[in-house]
Amino acid sequence: MCEFCTQHGEGKKWYENITNYSEEVFHQVNSEENLRSFLEGFYRSLKVDVEKAHRWKKRFPRIYRLIAYPLLTRQQKKTHFGQIIPLEDAENILDSTATIVRLPCICRKVTTGKEKRYCFGVGMDLTPIMKDVPDFSEFERLSKEEAKEFIRHLDAGGNTHSVWTFNTPFIGALCNCDRDCMAWRFQMKMDLGRVMWKGEYVAEIDPERCSGCRECIRRCYFRAINYDRRNAKCSVNLRNCYGCGICRAVCKDDAITLRDRTEIPAVADLW
Ligand code: SF4
Ligand code: SF4
Ligand code: SF4
Numbered sequence: 004m005c006e007f008c009t010q011h012g013e014g015k016k017w018y019e020n021i022t023n024y025s026e027e028v029f030h031q032v033n034s035e036e037n038l039r040s041f042l043e044g045f046y047r048s049l050k051v052d053v054e055k056a057h058r059w060k061k062r063f064p065r066i067y068r069l070i071a072y073p074l075l076t077r078q079q080k081k082t083h084f085g086q087i088i089p090l091e092d093a094e095n096i097l098d099s100t101a102t103i104v105r106l107p108c109i110c111r112k113v114t115t116g117k118e119k120r121y122c123f124g125v126g127m128d129l130t131p132i133m134k135d136v137p138d139f140s141e142f143e144r145l146s147k148e149e150a151k152e153f154i155r156h157l158d159a160g161g162n163t164h165s166v167w168t169f170n171t172p173f174i175g176a177l178c179n180c181d182r183d184c185m186a187w188r189f190q191m192k193m194d195l196g197r198v199m200w201k202g203e204y205v206a207e208i209d210p211e212r213c214s215g216c217r218e219c220i221r222r223c224y225f226r227a228i229n230y231d232r233r234n235a236k237c238s239v240n241l242r243n244c245y246g247c248g249i250c251r252a253v254c255k256d257d258a259i260t261l262r263d264r265t266e267i268p269a270v271a272d273l274w
Pocket of ligand 3: 205206222223224225226227228239243244245246247248249250251
């Protein structure tokens with residue numbers, strides 16, 4: 004289990020601990036004014052501050068790496084970070100939370116300029132706060148079945164799932180992302196800091212079943228699958244794998260499964 008499970012899981016995975024979605028935890032670490040002002044500044048922060056950090060990193064790479072990167076990472080862990088979860092865990096969350104709303108995706112607004120609705124607000128009903136914030140006010144309420152159907156459709160289409168805190172450990176969002184995600188770009192493409200933690204699982208490919216079609220390589224956007232020409236099969240680079248499980252949906256040979264990260268000593272502590 005990761006550090007967040009140890010601190011906030013009460014014996015479970017921290018995102019399975021339903022109190023982390025509750026009003027009680029929200030009020031322990033947050034306030035309505037604080038969340039409203041965070042949401043109001045979110046678009047600008049993704050659009051302007053990320054670009055600024057990127058410029059700083061280019062100008063002063065060593066200083067950035069030694070000072071800004073760890074500072075930003077530490078700050079994100081306290082305020083707003085995500086952890087990748089597979090479809091099964093996402094469905095369990097949707098089954099156990101009281102409120103589900105679908106929201107416009109702020110990252111895709113920044114990266115594509117279009118309004119796409121891939122984010123879920125889950126748990127405590129935050130709509131009284133969101134209704135006053137322009138980027139978040141156009142929410143739609145979904146039933147559990149509607150939300151699960153939609154998330155399965157997104158999974159089949161190659162979107163990973165992740166839970167997000169708004170002042171840790173309060174969890175307020177279940178996101179569904181692809182390469183247009185600003186968190187992915189911030190962390191994987193621009194290498195500006197860590198905002199997204201690896202999941203509790205890693206993928207494994209059964210070589211007996213793998214036909215070497217390479218569809219999983221095209222699907223994985225964490226560069227975690229390699230093709231070996233010698234045996235014409237794919238295998239998972241466990242160190243890169245985030246355990247999202249979206250590669251499974253494209254494998255017609257049913258060769259990919261998820262294993263608990265802690266069962267594999269080489270990556271048990273790699274988040
Ligand atoms: S984390 Fe994913 S779903 Fe959430 S706002 Fe960003 S791209 Fe959209
Ligand atoms: S999609 Fe499945 S069969 Fe195709 S290369 Fe990947 S693991 Fe092998
Ligand atoms: S190999 Fe790992 S990171 Fe890549 S799609 Fe599969 S589960 Fe996700």
